[in-house]
Amino acid sequence: MRHNWTREEILEIYNKPLMELLYEAATVHREFHDPNTVQVSTLLSIKTGGCPEDCGYCPQAARYHTDIEGNDLMGVQQVKAQALRAKAAGSSRVCMGAAWRNVKDGEEFDQVLEMVRTINKLDMEVCCTLGMITENQAQRLAEAGLYAYNHNLDTSEDYYKDVISTRAFQDRLDTIGNVRKTNVTVCSGGIIGMGEKVEDRAGMLVALATLDPQPESVPINALVAVEGTPMEDIEPISIWEMVRMVATTRIVMPQTQVRLSAGRTQMSREGQAMCFFAGANSIFAGDKLLTTPNPDVNEDMEMFKLLGLNPQAPFVKKAQPETVEAADSQHLPKGEKPKWSRPGHTIPRNEEAKAKAKA
Numbered sequence: 001m002r003h004n005w006t007r008e009e010i011l012e013i014y015n016k017p018l019m020e021l022l023y024e025a026a027t028v029h030r031e032f033h034d035p036n037t038v039q040v041s042t043l044l045s046i047k048t049g050g051c052p053e054d055c056g057y058c059p060q061a062a063r064y065h066t067d068i069e070g071n072d073l074m075g076v077q078q079v080k081a082q083a084l085r086a087k088a089a090g091s092s093r094v095c096m097g098a099a100w101r102n103v104k105d106g107e108e109f110d111q112v113l114e115m116v117r118t119i120n121k122l123d124m125e126v127c128c129t130l131g132m133i134t135e136n137q138a139q140r141l142a143e144a145g146l147y148a149y150n151h152n153l154d155t156s157e158d159y160y161k162d163v164i165s166t167r168a169f170q171d172r173l174d175t176i177g178n179v180r181k182t183n184v185t186v187c188s189g190g191i192i193g194m195g196e197k198v199e200d201r202a203g204m205l206v207a208l209a210t211l212d213p214q215p216e217s218v219p220i221n222a223l224v225a226v227e228g229t230p231m232e233d234i235e236p237i238s239i240w241e242m243v244r245m246v247a248t249t250r251i252v253m254p255q256t257q258v259r260l261s262a263g264r265t266q267m268s269r270e271g272q273a274m275c276f277f278a279g280a281n282s283i284f285a286g287d288k289l290l291t292t293p294n295p296d297v298n299e300d301m302e303m304f305k306l307l308g309l310n311p312q313a314p315f316v317k318k319a320q321p322e323t324v325e326a327a328d329s330q331h332l333p334k335g336e337k338p339k340w341s342r343p344g345h346t347i348p349r350n351e352e353a354k355a356k357a358k359a
């Protein structure tokens with residue numbers, strides 16, 4: 001496994017003639033994975049909207065006043081019912097997302113830990129994406145039976161400053177580092193089509209591929225431009241860019257699960273098939289991502305049938321984590337108030353969207 005990729009090397013791969021790029025990526029893919037198996041994960045927005053951050057792509061940021069329906073933290077039984085439904089529909093993983101800047105110790109986090117225990121006992125892989133977390137919080141999640149933690153780098157360190165001003169790229173690396181200190185696997189990727197250069201896509205892949213170990217899972221999202229966000233007017237990327245990004249990710253991170261994430265409603269079946277050929281081996285299923293539309297589950301299953309793809313069983317890559325009950329926990333809440341950064345620079349595009357929403 002190589003951990004010393006440079007931006008130039010990655011750019012060279014990304015820009016290869018397409019047929020060569022596809023052939024190389026598909027060859028690497030076959031060496032490390034069954035090309036006919038795709039992992040299916042269901043997203044569940046357990047706490048929606050009202051987020052204090054200013055991520056320029058995100059409909060859940062309170063400051064942009066988008067047209068989404070906000071919700072307080074869901075109940076454990078409601079989450080269990082949704083997880084059972086997802087399992088019956090062929091998902092082996094549930095990913096719970098919360099519109100939080102970071103996790104705070106207290107009742108709500110205890111409730112999330114209970115959700116993790118509950119889903120793990122359904123013999124499904126459990127993933128959470130809750131914003132920044134401390135090492136102690138990562139350990140408490142691990143003890144509850146968490147399989148993966150998602151925290152995206154989103155883009156290159158350079159372009160990051162044009163997208164988010166309320167926390168720094170380094171904060172993201174710190175959270176990933178905290179997860180790495182536990183038995184929980186790392187899921188980290190990003191978004192393309194936010195107005196970044198191809199060099200920024202390569203830069204993001206350098207940051208991910210030089211982590212040692214590399215993330216077990218890398219989601220590649222295409223921007224879903226949502227009305228009211230600073231990125232509402234950005235034109236969708238072409239399928240060729242998605243295919244190139246997936247193929248390059250596959251080549252530089254051969255063992256990783258590459259997730260074809262947001263943006264599939266814009267892609268044809270042929271386009272998605274090309275992404276699977278290029279090494280994507282996971283999707284998010286369910287008619288909604290967190291707040292935006294996703295292809296219908298039945299449509300996805302039809303596509304799987306057509307392409308001869310099979311949904312992956314849970315715990316193929318790593319054994320099911322044991323669940324420790326709250327009463328037997330070794331890790332008590334620390335009530336830490338960590339000093340995550342607030343870089344505080346302003347991003348004109350984000351400021352304009354905020355002013356427009358206020359008006």
Ligand code: SAM
Nearest residue numbers: 057058098099100129130131152221223224262
């Ligand atoms: N609040 C937590 C955080 O930011 O870490 C977790 C939820 S957040 C919505 C998870 C990820 O969803 C983001 O890091 C981003 O990569 C992706 N995402 C959010 N809005 C998106 C959009 N409009 N298009 C594509 N991806 C998006």
Ligand code: DTB
Nearest residue numbers: 097129219261262289290291292
């Ligand atoms: C990831 O990289 N993509 C998913 C998951 N991780 C949490 C989220 C996509 C969200 C798309 C916008 C929305 O539906 O709100």
Ligand code: SF4
Nearest residue numbers: 051053055058061099
């Ligand atoms: Fe909040 Fe996460 Fe959206 Fe950023 S991406 S605004 S942190 S919910």
